[in-house]
Amino acid sequence: MSDEEAIDGGIATPSATKTPLEDSPALRDPAAVGFLPTDAAGGVVGTLDSSAGTIWRENVRELVRSPAFLIGAIILLWWIVCALFGKTIAPYNPVAGSLTAFNQPPSGAHWFGTDSLGRDVLSRVIVGAREILIVTPLATLLGTVLGTSIGLIQGYFRGRVDSFSGRLVDAVLALPIVIVAFLFVVALGPSAPTLIVVIGLVFGLLISRTVRTAVLQERDLDYIAAARLRDESNTHIMFVEILPNVFGPILVEFTVRLGYAIFTVATLSFLGFGIQPPTPDWGADIANSYQYLGAGYWWEVLFPALAIASLVVAINLIADSIEAVVIQ
């Protein structure tokens, strides 16, 4: 047993009698290492004083203790508050410009300055959280559901189903996501639902890769064989037996993809194919203002850019922490 093993597991394994049992993933659960009661006589048998939810509760406790998760969660929470109550928090009306106060640098009245139409940048940044925080979680959720289904089917059936759909996924993923999104947006016209569907589809294919790999590791375990021997349907085996066991990687994938989705939406908006004006949006605001950078109006670009960056960083911090806890 190496040092790392004992430390990463968060628990000492004083016994390293390597019976085949200890190689199993289940025994990497803290609750299961080594010292659980053995039931020699078959009579009274003790168990740990814990109920079924312990593992998840333990995971959540570990998450809350991690500073990275806390920082990420605080930033994300701030943006969620902005998305929900943006109009109330914002000091000015984000769409109403002032012809007298355009391109104003940050000041006491306008903390983040004003843009070329005289709109308050701070207010636009605050209210701009709304659209992106509606579109991206929905898109990622759609992608996760889709990807999970595709991955389950590919990993479970393998064979021809897998190789055919696998090639299809490869083909789509060979194109840059922005190009694919372009095609759809041009065909369907830019709108929030279009964005959700496009990002959801592409991410679904990406997520299916991860899910498929996780399913492949599960499908040959004996509990699947046991299910087959009691005549379970394939749907039951996929969704009731396998799905709960690959939930960890799916959760991680969801959070990681959420970060990318924000990035993608911001990029598309910047290019004019995302969230449409006059709805305040960070990407679109950067697009409208970056031509004035040369004139020294840096605040019009910097603050929306910082907003995008902070949201992506926050979600990545959360994703990393979840990954560290769920997949040890």
Add this chain to the structure above:
Amino acid sequence: MTSDAPVVQASRRPTDGPVVDVAHVDVTYTVRGADRLTVRDVSFKIGPQESFGLVGESGCGKTTMALAIDRYLARNGRVSKGSITVAGQDVGALGKDALRQLRARTISMVYQEPGRALNPSLRVGRQVAEVFEIAGLSRSEAAARAEESLRTVQINDPGRVLQAYPHQLSGGMLQRVVIAMALATEPALLILDEPTTALDATVEAEILELISALRAEFHTAVLFISHNLAVIAKMCDRVGVMYAGELVEQGPALEVFEQPRHPYTVGLLRCIPRRGQRKDHGRLDTIPGFLPAPGAVPAGCIFADRCAIVQERCKRETPPMYPVSGDRTSRCHYHQRAAELPRATPEDVRLPTPDEAAAPVISLRGVSKTFTGGKEPVHALTDIDLDLRPGETLGLVGESGSGKTTLARVLVGLSAPDEGSMLEMSGSMLAPTAPKRARDQLRAMQIIFQNPDSALNRRHSVRAIISRPLTKLAGLSGKQREAKLEELVGEVRMQQRQLGLRPSQLSGGLKQRVAIARAFAGDPKVLVCDEPTSALDVSVQAAILNLLADLQGRERVTYLFISHDLGVVRYLSDRIAVLYLGRLQEYGDAEAVFTGPHHPYTEALLSAVPSLDGTRRERIILSGEIPSPAHPPSGCVFHTRCPRRLASGICESTEPPLAEVEPGHFMRCHIPADELRQLQNVESQ
């Protein structure tokens, strides 16, 4: 080792005084900020050239002790009391360089999994030579010494082995390589941590012989760690029995095992099916209760909770190491009375004898299985004919790779047999795979897998795991299902409150009970048990074997029982089938198969099993490895390893038929049974 001048400087070996002196050692792990005392007050000495065994169930601190001696505990572990001296040096006080020297020269370690001890992406030769390079030899000298060292571990063609990558070698061969590396620097102390647990019995026998021979040659002191009492009895001069972090008894190995003086040792020995013990002779004894939680320091004796001769005093006073006689010690206040330990489980069993005249419940005729996925077809099973009678246990034995598990999977329908194979259940044909079989047929035949961690869905509760087959197979719902669930849980001796738990919250034995309850949910007629106890400790194994025997007595279910442990197979089986390279070699009543005349392969398997009484029987060491089933040998498939191969050459050319040598006893051998009987020195009965 035969080189004239020891190029590698031999480590300092004490000629007098112990090689290892462990004095009152405590080991503490810090887990989430809390200290956990895992090894308590352990003392033992290993003299020069002595072989000392540490034995005990998993989680009792054997490996922790070994790591402490090498000062290689995980970063959160430390020796919190006492001292460890190796070859005169206090291990705890060594500086960085001295510690490196200690590990490089004085102590060598061999682990359980040889495949994991070697780097998979480097050739074996490079890795063996490296040991010599570290000891200060030049590259070319080291290469030469590497080859020589492989010869000392009886590898006949070291050139081939040195050129190979680890995955190209068998487990036994790899373990030889690891042992050669461990002995390269002629260490004063060789620590063997379960060196044969991952190997087949026949290979284990070879490796144990090798270790014995090398010990004599190298004059090395050995610390041998194993959960297998028989292996320790064979290999060790002295033995220490560990329980929950304490050394509860120590002394000369044979004396300890013949007249144990601690209730734990007594109980442990009773858990093992002894030579010839069968289920109709009575149940195995077990040890009640469970291991104390790690780090718990009870007021009195650590074993008091599970001890049947416990007194008031045991709960108050921690027993010291009482001297018993000579250099034997026991950590029991009442060690004189240890042997009087009453049984924990009643001995009586009433087992209905299987009805020999009844029509077989399962018939296999000409069952073959060929795997065609790879480069060439692999014949895993060839032309198997077997009958299972109602209520009997058919034991299936053979080395790994002999096709035992394949046969189990074909039978239950998890993999389809070749065309032309016939499987019948109670007279009606079985479809090749499970989804094509009728629900009644599925219900009538279930399986218990070897590894309960893989067999139980980690995310489902015990209740869900057992209820589901009640719904699907037995067709129960509502109150009826609840009632049946309760009954099943009681039958496998679990408690209602455990229904809400997940498998990861259960111990290995409990998990296997859940798997058994699930298998019994549809009231099966046939139950395939694929190594159901090999992942479990002996005391848990005894409880599971008792449970299986009890359930068979009550439900009259037929078992196909697969195990590599011949003692376990003999205990449970009415008849035995011996597989080799996918072919049935011998088949008959358990008594007939075990008393002989034996097929030469069965004979070798039987002789490979180390016995607890320490009697040295002549061993038949099978030379070479099991041939690849992709290219089975011509004629009798066993001829390449058979010690009794006939000189006439018939074994190489013609495969013998499975002939009936006695009523109900079949064998596939050219040597007539009477001659075999004579050769094997078996008295006729």
